[in-house]
Amino acid sequence: MDNVAVVVDDLAAATAFFIELGLELEGEAQVEGAVPDRMTGLDGVRSAIAMMRTPDGHSRLELTKFLAPAAVGGGADAPAPNTLGLHRVMFAVDDLDDTVARLRRHGAELLGEVVQYEDAYRLCDLRGPSGIIVALAQRLG
Template identity: 45%
Template sequence: MPITFENVGIAVRDLEEAIAFFTDLGLSVVGRDTISGEWADTAVGLDGNHAKIAVLQTPDGNACLELFEYLHPHAIETSPTRPHEIGMHRVAFSVDDIDESLAIAAQHGCQPMRGVATYGEVYKLTYLRGPSGILVMLAQDLTKS
C-alpha cells in the first residue's frame, strides 16, 4: 500500500503570530478554515472540538504544516519540549542562507538556543524556539554554496 506524507500539525497559542513567523521564513498559506462539528469531534477525539486552522506549504510544494489554534476545548499550556525528550519535538527546514533566516526569526523575537553550529563541511544549523515554543531547526546545506 503506498503512503505519502500529508503534513505536520502543530497546536499554537496564536494562529496569526505563527502564520506571520512561518510565512516570513518563506512558507505560503494554502488554506484556512474554522473546524467544528461531529466529524471534527470524531476525527480528533475531543468533544466540542472547535479550532481555527491554517495550512502552510514550503516553496517546493513538498511539505506542509497545519497550524491550529483551539477555541474549544481551551488549549493546555505545556513546557516546551526539549531536544532529548521522547515524542515529536521539532520541525526542520533547509534554507538557502541561515543568516538571513535567523534575521527574519529575530524580527519575531526568536533566537538560536545556543548558536549556529557547523557539521563538518556539510551543514550550518541551529535550533530556535518559534511561536508558542515550537522547536524549529534551520539548516543551510554548505555543499550547495
C-alpha cells in the same frame, strides 16, 4: 506524508513567522462538529487552522489554534530538544544567518548556537511561536 500539525496560541503570529521562513499560506478554515470531535477524541472541538505549503510544494504545515477546548501545555512546559516524541520541524534554508535574523523579529530565540557539521551543513535550533522548536539547515558547498 500529507502534513505536520502544530498547535499554536496565536495563529496570526505563527502564520507570519512561517511566511517569513518562506512558506506560503495555502488556506485558512474553521473546523468544528462531529468529525473533529470523533477524530481527536475530544468533545466540542472548535479550531482555526492555517495550512502552510513549502516553496517546493511537496510539504505542508498545519497551524492549529484550539478555540475549544483550550490548548494545554506550552509556555514554560514547552518541550525541550530531548523530549520524547515529536519535538521539532527542520527546514532547509539558503542563508541561515539571514533567516535567523528575520525570524528573531518574530520572537524566535536560538536554543543553543549556530553550528557547522563537517563541511556539509550549518545548523541551529530556534524556539518559535507557542514554544515550538524549529530547526534550520543550510547546505554548504
